[in-house]
Amino acid sequence: KQEVTQIPAALSVPEGENLVLNCSFTDSAIYNLQWFRQDPGKGLTSLLLIQSSQREQTSGRLNASLDKSSGRSTLYIAASQPGDSATYLCAVSSQDQAGTALIFGKGTTLSVSS
């Protein structure tokens, strides 16, 4: 059964720092991996989608990498800003549950201070 873990659970950094959020999954047989952002009490905003055949995706100050064989993904945020404060969720589409749903980690809550 696929499980997704995110470390750390919470992270506080000063504005301007570069930071890395980690995601690991137990079964490397995935179709894709998605990173989402969730503001308190709100829905999810898709940040980046990496297909299983890809190694990384970039959008603005965000870069996500995928190492399927080791079951790891990282989300790199450059030059962090207070507006980046939110919970970041990693989710995989697992081949053992094709079409079922995304399997989510519990998220990393990021706080960027000015």
Next chain:
Amino acid sequence: EAGVTQSPTHLIKTRGQQATLRCSPISGHTSVYWYQQALGLGLQFLLWYDEGEERNRGNFPPRFSGRQFPNYSSELNVNALELEDSALYLCASSRGQVSFREQYFGPGTRLTVT
């Protein structure tokens, strides 16, 4: 292009009552997924509808049910409400099954059971 919409935003019910939550997917999306996000438990998959049919369900009791209409909008019904059903319910849509497609989330319905 309008995003995924959900109604109502907030819903307050008493234990034992029934709740109905609604979701309209992005135009052109045929798959609708429902997730529950209860405090401390992370996002849990509830139900998946595609082309009007229930395709799969998560590990939830039968009192969680729903349907998808011909216009691909969807309804989630929760019968015999229990206190632990209090959560944020998120709807997501995709153009086909999520194994290969990016999933887009709505803002959620906050259900409170007293």
